Amino acid sequence: MLDPNELETEIRNLEHWQQVAFSAALTERMFNNFALFSKLMEFGDLDRMRTVLDGVWGELAQNGSKLNYDVQLGHVDDNLVDLDEFDTFGAIPARDAMLALYSTLMCKLEKEASDAVAVSNLSYETVSAYIEFAEANxxxxxxxxxxMxxxxxxxxxxDAFQSEVLEQLNGAKQNAATISALRELGENQGISNIGISDEE
Structure with missing residues (x-):
């Protein structure tokens, strides 16, 4: 694993828009963990959550879209999976994805680097939980x-993914091309950070 302290320092050294973009890229990669769970369990409002994340990308690309962050935070909160209600591992990465989206919105709203750090940690925690679930004894x-x-x-x-996002952001200008490349990186050809596609 990357050194957590060094990674946090790198995230904190980014400009505010870069911290939001970093958070959005990680959330984008995690999103299918929620999408598949939502479809299989008929849980939450997947289309609305997709629209919220699309709105973050739109604002980052400065395409004229505007989000009411206070309202959207409430919608995301409504889509947080209650782990007591679902006796399936998939609930955990689905909840983590929505927590990441919530923190991405908070990063934009509050301009706190700690929210971007939280998204980084959440993505690592999802991967760690999946490995333990799938392979530990x-x-x-x-x-x-x-x-292990x-x-x-x-x-x-x-590690490689988070490093690549940071590499793309370092020294980058906030423009449509930068944001488009980051979004494509986050989409990861439709595969989440734990290997999930919502087509499964």
């Missing part, structure tokens, strides 16, 4: 589990 010690998670291909992919 009762015989593993805590040290073995941590070692940190060296897992999916975690290394998460």
């Amino acid at each position: 009762d015989q593993m010690s805590d040290e073995e589990l941590i070692r 998670i940190n060296s897992h291909d999916m975690m290394l992919d998460e």
Whole structure:
């Protein structure tokens, strides 16, 4: 894994629009975790959540779209999965995706770097939880589990993805081309940070 302290420092050193764009790119990659869960469980308002995230991208690209962030925060809050209601692992990454969207909106609204850091952490936590769910066993010690998670291909992919987003943002200008490239990176050919496509 990347050094969490170094990663946080890099995120905090970004300009405010870059922090929002970083958050949006990670949220975009996580979004299918919510989309598939929403379709399978007939939960929440997937179209509205897609529209909210599209609106963030639109504002970043300065295409004239405007979001009422206070209203949208309420809508996202309504789509947070209650883990007590669903006895399925998919509820966890679905909730994380909406928490990431919430933090992205808060990053834009409050201009706090800590919200972008929270999105970074959420994406890592989703990957970590999935690896533990899919591959851990009762015989593993805590040290073995941590070692397995940190060296897992999916975690290394998460490192590479967050590094690439930061690399694209460093020194970048806020324009439609920059935002379009970041969005395409976040879309990740329709595959989420835990390998989920909403077409499944």
